[in-house]
Amino acid sequence: MAQSSARREGTRPSVPDTARPGGLPGQRGAAGPGPRTGGGGGRRHGGGRRRGKRGKRRILRWVAAVVSLVIIGTAGAGYLYYRHLNGNLQKDALNLGDHQVPKTKANAAGQTPLNILLIGSDARDSKENQELGGAKNTFGAAPLADVQMLLHVSADRSNMSVVSLPRDTVLKIPKCTDPQGKTYPATGWTLANESLGRGGPGCTVATWEQLTGIHIDHFMKIDFSGVVSMADAIGGVPVCVDANVYSHTHDGHGSGLKLKRGTTSVKGQQALQWLRTRYGFWPDTDVVRTRAQHQYMNSMVRQLRKGAKLTDPGKLMDLADAATKAVTVDTGIGTPKKLYDLAGELQKVPTSRITMTTMPNVNSTRPGFSQKVDPKAGDADKLFAMVRDDTPLDGKASKKKTPKLSDDPAAAKDEIGITVRNGTGGDGAMPTSHRATDVATLLRGQGFTRAASDTRQDPQKTTEILFPGADLEGDAQSVAQAIGVPLSSVKKSTDVSGVTVVVGSDWRTDTIYKSAADDDGKTPDTADVIHGDDKTQCMHVDPAYTW
Structure with a gap:
């Protein structure tokens, strides 16, 4: 539907452009504003053997989709099919930076938070990606990390926080060295989405760690064709608009998304259009587009947790095949078994405790970066600190009690x-x-x-x-x-x-310690919070794009 328009959404120049806007995979347009330590579906092989310990070992339950893979989805496959899936996975180095944030230490109960970076690539590196992304003058160009979402799973697995970084965030990218030994020097002020083209997803990870001080444990990267194949395999995700919308401008820009008012189940290319739409959702900014992405993710989680797509063995295998073909992951989770183990931890988080946020931001005042965004001083730091400290972003943390002085008095x-x-x-x-x-x-x-x-x-x-x-x-x-x-x-x-x-590192200077973040346990209002169980979310349509 409106394919030519969909291709034009995300057109970019073939040379560096400091005015380049930001969004989901490939979308272009003007941007808006640890604790410390001291089965399903498996087929039987071997003619008529009863299920026992050996039979159970043949059964694999594992992650179903790139986002559901991280959040909840599971699927069944036999051992032989497992080997097929293992061959699908593409792997890359986790972190290409020189200075990496130390791994989060386990708490007193031996539990450790998980931080997983989801990266959406706009690469036009295949015929299918070129068809979906358009912009012929960028075919084969360095990819951009047009979606960057950090999934933080609490140490006790009771809650999950998602933090999106607008792709047009102005920051400095650290020195990165790719697995072949090519070095990309540290940059001056530039855009966050440039990191992917500087050696791969490991440079995007290094950039996040430098910006936030949060250790990244794993990453998952997906491109245009991966989004489409996953959306088709899932079978549809319900999304909502408050008016008829057609993302199409008089000069041919827009994602091509065309929906009637109310709730529609989108899949395939239409799902990609939803995720890329900027022209159509008021006020037509990349930050608002991030809200649409969050609505889609939350709805996908609810859809998968209903189990409707997880009962048909054929659909499960299609979903499994699509998932493993769609993503590139770090070597630490580079097998279906490791993804299964990861999913087992993540699916402990109830939908009601998933919180979507966007990094608080303001219009950039840096020369040459008009209509780009900077992290909002104070609020962005506080959001990052809450993630580092494993503080839930949904406000449901146990009420903090003022620590009492010890009954054992201090010595001289x-x-x-x-x-x-x-x-x-x-x-x-x-x-x-x-x-x-x-x-x-x-x-x-x-x-x-x-x-x-x-x-x-x-x-x-x-x-x-x-x-x-x-x-x-x-x-x-x-x-x-x-x-x-x-x-x-x-x-x-x-x-x-x-x-x-x-x-x-929060006390590098001065003689008296001063906490950098307001420790009230409240997520900044500017983080645009959406909760995973909120079914009332509906994108507000710009009246200029109704039909």
Whole structure:
């Protein structure tokens, strides 16, 4: 439907263009505004054997679709089919940057959050992608990461947070070296979607880590044809518009999406049109387009969790085949078995605890980046900090209680042994030199004469004060009060033998610790929150695009 229009949506120049707009795979247009540590469907083989342990081993339940793969979908396949699926998967390096954010450490219960980056590529690198994406002058050009969504799954698997980065976000891309050894030097100010063309998805991962200070565990990349094949295999996803909409302009721009008012189940190319539509959803910006993407994802999750598409073995196998052909993943999840294990963790999250957000942003004021966006100071930092700290974005975290002072009073300052470690490299940047020594000197000046620095590097984002047992909790709290660290950052850890201050990357300078983020546990209003169980979402149509 309206194929020629769909091809024109996302047209881009063949040379670098600082005014290039942003959106989902290939869409173009003007942009808008850890905790610390101390079966289905399998076929029987071998003629008439009863199901036992060996039979069970032949059954594989695993992820069904690129987004459902990450969020919930499961499908069944026999072992031989598993081998076929394994051959479908394409793999690439996880992180191509020089300075990587340290992996999130497990909490006291041994649980670790999961951070998975979804990347939508606009590559015109195949006949099918060229047909779907159009823009002949860009055939074979470096791909752009036109969709970037971070899926954060909490350590206890009780909730999931999704953070979208507008593709026209102005930032600096770090130095990246591809698997063949080609080096792409760090950039000055440029657009976020340029990262994919600098060695592959591993450079997009490195860019995210540099921007947010969040460690990325895995990535999944999909292109135009992958979106279409997955949407067809799923069989339709319900979406809603509040008026008839036709995404088509007088000069031929637009995705070609044409829907009647109300709810329509979209699949195939029509699903791709929905995800790429900018001209049509008020106020015709890439940020609003991100909201349409979130509506689609939430609806897909609800659809798959109904189980309607997971009962027909033939459909399951089609879905499995389409999923594994559609995505490129990092080597850490590069087999169906590993994806299955990942899905087993992710499907623990109830739909009602999935929260979609967009990075808070403002119109960029940087020269040469008119109509692009910058992270909104304060709000974007707070959103990233909440993800780093594993704070649910749906506001359903346990009510924070003000930590109580220990019943065991602190010893005299000059009797408390303190070890100070430099953890300022926790944001992926180079650690601040001599920071442990500086803080140890600061503590001695306040009367903690037994404070000493440790040469061990212990990178982490947030400053913490650790203690091994209840008998030293009061001492640790006394240290925290002296240097302004909140009592909530005083934690028991079996990794230390005495009171230990780990100076995080949030305290690179100054003599008194000051928390960079407002710790009220509330997601910024500017993050445009949509909850996974909200069935009332309906895109507001620009009156200029009704029919």
